[in-house]
Amino acid sequence: MIVEKSNIQSEALETVVIRFVGDSGDGMQLTGTQFTDTSAMFGNDIATFPNYPSEIRAPQGSLFGVSGFQVHIGSVEVSTPGDNLDLLVAMNPASLKTNLYALKPGHTIIVDTDAFNRKNLEKAQYKSNPLEDDTLNNYRVVKVDMTSLTREALKDIEGLDNKTITRSKNMFALGMVYWMYGRTTEYTIDFFKKKFRKEPLLIDVNTKVLKAGYNFAETLEFIPNAYSVSPAKMASGTYRVIMGNTATAWGFLAAAEKSGLELFLGSYPITPATDILHELVKHKHFGVKAFQAEDEIAGISSAIGAAFAGDLAITTTSGPGLALKGEALGLAIMMELPLVVVNVQRGGPSTGLPTKTEQSDLFQALYGRNGESPAIVIAASTPSNCFDFAFQAAKLALEHMTPVILLTDGYIANGSAPWRIQSVEELPEIKNNKVKEGADNWSPYIRNEKTLARNWAIPGTIGLEHRIGGLEKDSITGNVSQAPENHEIMTKIRAEKVKRVQDDIPEIKTEFATSGDLLVVGWGGTYGSLHSAVKQMNLVGYKNIGLAHFNYINPLPKNTGDLLTKFKKIVVCELNNGQFVNMLRMNFTGIEFLQYNKIQGLPFGNSELMEVFKKLIK
Amino acid sequence: METAVENKYTYKDFESDQEVRWCPGCDDYVILRSMQKALPEMGVKKEDVVFVSGIGCSSRFPYYIDTYGMHTIHGRAPAIASGVKLANPSLSVWVATGDGDAMAIGGNHFIHVLRRNIDLNIILFNNEIYGLTKGQFSPTSMVGQKTKSSPYGNTQPPFNPGELALGAGARFYGRISGNSPKDISQMLIDAHHFKGTSLIEVLQNCVIFNDGCYSNVTNKDVKEDKLIFLEHGKPMIFGKNRDKGLVLSNLKLEVVTIGENGITEDNILIHDAKEKDPTMHQMLVRLEYPLATGIIRSYNDLTLEEREAEVTKQVKANSKFKKIDDLFFSGETYKVE
Numbered sequence: 001m002i003v004e005k006s007n008i009q010s011e012a013l014e015t016v017v018i019r020f021v022g023d024s025g026d027g028m029q030l031t032g033t034q035f036t037d038t039s040a041m042f043g044n045d046i047a048t049f050p051n052y053p054s055e056i057r058a059p060q061g062s063l064f065g066v067s068g069f070q071v072h073i074g075s076v077e078v079s080t081p082g083d084n085l086d087l088l089v090a091m092n093p094a095s096l097k098t099n100l101y102a103l104k105p106g107h108t109i110i111v112d113t114d115a116f117n118r119k120n121l122e123k124a125q126y127k128s129n130p131l132e133d134d135t136l137n138n139y140r141v142v143k144v145d146m147t148s149l150t151r152e153a154l155k156d157i158e159g160l161d162n163k164t165i166t167r168s169k170n171m172f173a174l175g176m177v178y179w180m181y182g183r184t185t186e187y188t189i190d191f192f193k194k195k196f197r198k199e200p201l202l203i204d205v206n207t208k209v210l211k212a213g214y215n216f217a218e219t220l221e222f223i224p225n226a227y228s229v230s231p232a233k234m235a236s237g238t239y240r241v242i243m244g245n246t247a248t249a250w251g252f253l254a255a256a257e258k259s260g261l262e263l264f265l266g267s268y269p270i271t272p273a274t275d276i277l278h279e280l281v282k283h284k285h286f287g288v289k290a291f292q293a294e295d296e297i298a299g300i301s302s303a304i305g306a307a308f309a310g311d312l313a314i315t316t317t318s319g320p321g322l323a324l325k326g327e328a329l330g331l332a333i334m335m336e337l338p339l340v341v342v343n344v345q346r347g348g349p350s351t352g353l354p355t356k357t358e359q360s361d362l363f364q365a366l367y368g369r370n371g372e373s374p375a376i377v378i379a380a381s382t383p384s385n386c387f388d389f390a391f392q393a394a395k396l397a398l399e400h401m402t403p404v405i406l407l408t409d410g411y412i413a414n415g416s417a418p419w420r421i422q423s424v425e426e427l428p429e430i431k432n433n434k435v436k437e438g439a440d441n442w443s444p445y446i447r448n449e450k451t452l453a454r455n456w457a458i459p460g461t462i463g464l465e466h467r468i469g470g471l472e473k474d475s476i477t478g479n480v481s482q483a484p485e486n487h488e489i490m491t492k493i494r495a496e497k498v499k500r501v502q503d504d505i506p507e508i509k510t511e512f513a514t515s516g517d518l519l520v521v522g523w524g525g526t527y528g529s530l531h532s533a534v535k536q537m538n539l540v541g542y543k544n545i546g547l548a549h550f551n552y553i554n555p556l557p558k559n560t561g562d563l564l565t566k567f568k569k570i571v572v573c574e575l576n577n578g579q580f581v582n583m584l585r586m587n588f589t590g591i592e593f594l595q596y597n598k599i600q601g602l603p604f605g606n607s608e609l610m611e612v613f614k615k616l617i618k
Numbered sequence: 619m620e621t622a623v624e625n626k627y628t629y630k631d632f633e634s635d636q637e638v639r640w641c642p643g644c645d646d647y648v649i650l651r652s653m654q655k656a657l658p659e660m661g662v663k664k665e666d667v668v669f670v671s672g673i674g675c676s677s678r679f680p681y682y683i684d685t686y687g688m689h690t691i692h693g694r695a696p697a698i699a700s701g702v703k704l705a706n707p708s709l710s711v712w713v714a715t716g717d718g719d720a721m722a723i724g725g726n727h728f729i730h731v732l733r734r735n736i737d738l739n740i741i742l743f744n745n746e747i748y749g750l751t752k753g754q755f756s757p758t759s760m761v762g763q764k765t766k767s768s769p770y771g772n773t774q775p776p777f778n779p780g781e782l783a784l785g786a787g788a789r790f791y792g793r794i795s796g797n798s799p800k801d802i803s804q805m806l807i808d809a810h811h812f813k814g815t816s817l818i819e820v821l822q823n824c825v826i827f828n829d830g831c832y833s834n835v836t837n838k839d840v841k842e843d844k845l846i847f848l849e850h851g852k853p854m855i856f857g858k859n860r861d862k863g864l865v866l867s868n869l870k871l872e873v874v875t876i877g878e879n880g881i882t883e884d885n886i887l888i889h890d891a892k893e894k895d896p897t898m899h900q901m902l903v904r905l906e907y908p909l910a911t912g913i914i915r916s917y918n919d920l921t922l923e924e925r926e927a928e929v930t931k932q933v934k935a936n937s938k939f940k941k942i943d944d945l946f947f948s949g950e951t952y953k954v955e
Contacts, residue, residue: 041952187950240951250946257942264705266697283945284930285937289704294730298697301690301727305670305701308688309709313701331691421951423943459686459702459709462665467634467681469689470673479636480681 015074017082018177020170021099022091024058024067027170031089032069033416034174038187040241040418043231044073047383047528048416049081049603054271054355061123066095073181075230079382079535080528081415083605087180089173091115091146093124100135108140110176112169114147144216146172153212154205164202168209175213185210237420244383244413245272248316248342248406249279251390253286254422256312258391259398259430264311265290266302268321271354272410273344276316296324300341304328307337308468310434310458312394314340319348319361322405323368329403330369333494335468336454338397338432341375342390345409345525347601356601357411359524360576365405366554366583372491374498376400377554379407381527384419386412389551391427398432400501401453402494407553409525409575411603437462444468445478451504452497499555508548508557510566516544517617519567521593523550523580526604530573533609545613553580556587564591569616571596573604627658634684645796645822646675649743650682652802657683659803660810662710669712670699672719674750676743676822679714693724696731696740703738707923710810711738718748721757721777729786735814737921741806742819744779747828765827779819780903784896784915790816791899792913795836795845796823801911808913814921821911835909848902848912853886856908863887871901873908891916 018035022028029050036048049070058065072082085103090096092115103109116131130136131143150169154160171188178185189207196202242250256263265288267277281290289311293299300315307313317325322343332339345361347353365377376396380389386408393406433448433456444466446455457464466478474481475489510519512534522530527549534547548563550556564570564584571594572581581595596612598604632654640646657667667685671677673692680687690698695713703711720728720742731740747765748754754767758779762771783791790812792805802820809816821832835844846856846864854864861876863886874881890898891913899915939945 037950041950043952043954234954236954238947238951238953240946240949250942253942253945262705264701266701283939284933285939286942286945287930289926291701291704293697293700294726297694298700298727298730301694301697302701302704304690305688305698305703306705307701308686308698309668309702309705311705313705327691328694335688420954421946423946424941425943458706459668460665460706462663465665465685467636467669467687467689469680469687470691471689 014076015072015078015082016086016181017070017072017084018087018089019068019070019085019099019102020089020173021066021068021095022170023060023095024053024055024065025060025167026067026091027167028067028069028091031170031174032071034188034191035177035183036071036416037191037241038178038183039071039073039181040239041187042183044075045078045232045234046074046241046416046418047072047078047081049411050414052355054353061092061094061120063094063098063124066098068095068099075232077232079532080603080606083607087177089177091170091173093120093126093130096130097124097126103139105138106140108142109136110142110144110173112146112173113143114145142220144176149212149216150209153208157201157205157208160205164205168205171206171209172213172216175210175215176217178210179214179217185214234418235420239418239420241416242384242387242419243275243416244380244386244408245275245344246279247384247386247419248380248390248408248413249276251387252280252312252314252340252394253283253288254387254424254427255391255394255430256286256288257424258427259312259394259432261310261312261398261432263288264303264306264313265316266293266299266306266313267291267316268293268296268299270296270318270321272346272413273316273318273321273342275413276342276344296321297328300325300328300332300339303339304332304335304337307332307339308335308459310456312398313338314342314394316342316344318344318346318354319364320351322361322364326369329375330371330373331470332403333369333373333375334470334472336401336494337403338401338456339403340390340393340397340406341403342393342406342408344413345407353601355410357409357525357603358575358599358601359409359526360579360599361407362523362553362576362579362583365407372495374495374554376402376404376498376501377407378404378552379524379550380412381524381549381551383412383415383417387419387422395428395430396501396504398430399453399504400451400497401433401456402497407524412525432456434458435461435464437464443476443478445473445475447493451500452493502555502558505552505555505557507559508550508552508563510546510548510563512538513544513546515566516546517568518545518613519564519570520545520547520613521550521570521572521580521584522547522574523553526573526575529604529606529609533604533606533613536606537610537613542613542617545617550580553583561588564588569594571612571616573597573609575599575603627664629654629658631664632657632683632685634682636681638682639678640675641826643825644675645745645820646679646743648796648799649741649802649820649822650679652799653741653806654683655799656803656806656810659807660710662810666708667710667712668699668702669714670695670702671714672724674716674719674748676714676716677719693719693722694727695719696724696727699738700731700734700736703736704923704926707737713738713740715740715742716749717742717744717746717758717779718756721779721782725757729782732783732786732788732815732817734922735787735789735919737813737815737923739806739809739816740818742779742817743822744819745822745824745828746776746831747824749824749827753827778903780914781900783817784900784903788817788915789814789917789919790913791819791903791915792816793819793821793903793911795832795841795911796820797836801847805913808916812916814919844908845911846908848889848891848910848914850889850891850913850916852889853883854889855883855886862908871905892918
């Protein structure tokens with residue numbers, strides 16, 4: 001029976017959380033990205049969370065080979081990918097088994113029944129078929145013979161191999177979801193036209209399957225209602241959807257143009273940071289020099305060379321890579337060169353959880369070097385503000401002549417969000433400490449009185465030839481010095497120089513409350529989760545909870561101490577075993593800090609946080 | 619750019635104000651002075667010269683030359699120098715390194731810089747020992763050599779630096795005795811003019827921990843008979859009486875005497891350093907008698923900077939982006955009122 005769309009009661013929702021899950025080869029990342037982009041074009045606020053295995057092609061149908069993409073769309077502000085699902089699209093038994101826990105009771109599952117064969121059920125360790133027993137009693141299950149219907153949709157195209165047919169079934173699922181949420185298929189069809197420019201047959205195949213899914217959903221009797229999520233209210237401007245890693249790369253592009261310097265990236269591929277290299281290497285037209293080095297050490301070393309030669313130099317990595325870069329980073333601190341090190345954090349120690357998120361490299365960033373070697377440490381907190389903090393990292397490095405470590409994490413690096421595009425013109429100025437030819441009484445260690453940044457004389461500048469290195473230097477001349485007092489002076493100067501960055505960073509502000517019963521403290525990539533949970537608490541009547549979320553870690557904002565005394569209790573929430581909390585304990589003795597930690601390679605959930613906060617307030 | 623300099627420098631222009639602190643009698647002094655004498659002959663401005671070093675006795679080198687310089691960390695000088703050169707290809711970039719710095723801790727960077735052929739110059743001070751840490755065996759120490767870390771004799775077979783370099787794709791490799799300052803200077807000048815990574819291995823004596831390590835081939839009284847100094851386009855002749863030469867026999871290099879067994883100068887191999895195929899160069903670097911010195915290989919190839927510049931030119935010509943904003947506002951964007 002055909003049901004006219006106009007006859008269906010459309011359910012208006014503020015936000016919806018959808019997760020697409022399937023085998024690694026099922027194209028779930030592409031499906032999720034397409035849904036995200038289409039929703040952003042529609043005007044929704046969005047937040048995404050791709051979650052995929054570290055194996056490139058894990059054995060088909062296995063529990064550990066499941067790849068998923070979660071998207072949260074809203075007509076109101078959305079700050080996390082959401083924890084509980086409104087809709088789960090499961091392409092095989094293994095993906096159903098590993099993701100069902102997240103679906104809200106009574107909500108919808110779409111499954112490809114063709115994939116629920118004996119072999120796949122065994123691989124997913126199901127003793128009986130969950131579509132036939134009582135496993136899914138609490139949910140609304142939409143059973144679709146997706147593989148067969150895809151084959152049927154393509155029957156008029158001759159000469160298609162089985163693989164091409166089964167590989168396009170994800171578009172059938174996407175078509176169905178588009179219809180359910182009142183989206184159009186146009187954006188995705190345009191995408192096919194671009195992506196498969198050179199293989200027109202695939203444009204045809206994917207378009208046909210997408211439309212077939214859309215039409216199938218429309219004619220399906222048992223989708224009882226359709227959902228609509230209206231556009232969200234956001235600040236006016238031009239927007240685009242951006243991934244955290246792309247935003248990071250673009251922040252550096254903007255900083256290079258703004259500072260008038262050329263951008264040099266020395267890097268070695270490592271998950272989940274590699275996309276920054278992928279992005280920057282594309283932009284040779286802007287004069288970007290992206291150098292894929294032989295290892296992590298050569299990545300940072302080449303960047304140090306480029307910094308000495310006058311470029312805006314950066315290196316990008318993840319946890320284990322930062323460990324390898326430690327010695328060279330100490331050299332950059334000793335030589336007082338501008339350098340940005342990006343660490344897209346992942347689960348550790350060692351290889352750990354390469355594709356999962358964690359905040360466990362904070363101590364490494366702060367202390368992971370020999371000697372007294374302070375670095376500026378800052379952290380981005382959302383996919384789109386990776387742009388702002390990459391820009392800021394470059395600005396601080398150049399203006400203060402010392403390395404900056406920018407911490408992001410797998411969660412915000414791979415997540416995407418709407419970004420109000422900032423033109424280079426509206427960004428703040430970036431100065432640098434270069435000295436011109438023929439400067440009088442010159443020494444490389446003459447410092448800016450305010451920032452203590454030393455002079456930056458680059459090779460090619462007449463009359464300013466000089467040598468620097470890893471040995472301790474005389475505080476005036478810059479020549480090698482082993483003098484006892486001098487080493488103490490220089491150690492204190494390097495520390496003071498980092499501390500004075502406080503004068504150039506904003507004070508921290510609390511959200512939701514400026515004083516009260518509980519202050520929730522977080523840093524970096526957990527902003528979305530913490531903001532959303534505290535906001536929710538506020539909405540349900542807990543008005544005395546504030547949130548203080550830190551982007552500047554070393555140095556901390558000047559007013560940090562004051563702010564911490566305004567609340568009765570403080571809880572520091574981190575995706576590690578308690579690092580920032582211990583740093584705060586060390587800096588603010590006499591203040592009691594409680595902590596909430598999660599170390600599962602996953603972001604915080606909303607209800608999980610709310611439970612914690614409620615218990616603390618009692 | 620490296621343009622000719624009108625007011626010619628002397629070696630004094632390249633002496634820094636720092637006191638040189640190597641052990642008395644060290645060959646490092648010879649190399650330093652050879653460098654200071656070679657620099658005015660290169661036609662390069664001193665502000666365009668950068669010396670980069672790692673760690674070790676040899677790595678103090680940049681402090682003593684009045685140009686730009688960086689004394690960095692153990693083994694990483696080739697990677698740091700690569701960054702300097704890629705950031706500003708108009709600079710003349712030099713790496714001073716030792717056998718431990720280049721081939722032990724820095725082995726990875728050493729082979730990759732040679733593979734890429736970035737236009738920089740590496741001076742390898744090979745004294746077959748660790749000097750700065752006071753006398754442990756290095757990757758070029760001989761088997762059986764007694765050192766502080768091999769009191770019963772070294773059991774680790776050594777690298778032959780030339781062989782390693784050619785295996786890694788070196789386009790320019792020269793070997794020179796540490797007691798021949800004029801030849802060192804000339805080789806440094808040749809390395810400077812060569813486009814691509816040039817590697818100069820200096821057979822350098824360590825008076826304290828490995829004294830006389832090359833004396834059986836480099837001492838004045840034996841040098842002419844034990845070493846062959848190769849020059850491109852010239853026959854491979856050596857010996858006090860210039861009567862010894864190299865011929866190819868059964869795929870091996872063989873020493874013959876001119877005037878014996880009907881051998882004339884016409885039979886002697888002609889050295890072709892510019893040949894792309896490194897087979898003969900490999901045979902020469904492996905030769906023990908006579909030990910081959912001079913520029914063994916000098917094959918002209920595109921540098922990494924040239925390859926990069928070519929790609930960049932094409933990308934620029936085809937790009938629709940002139941400034942960053944063009945990129946930011948490109949593709950799928952939408953307006954919120």
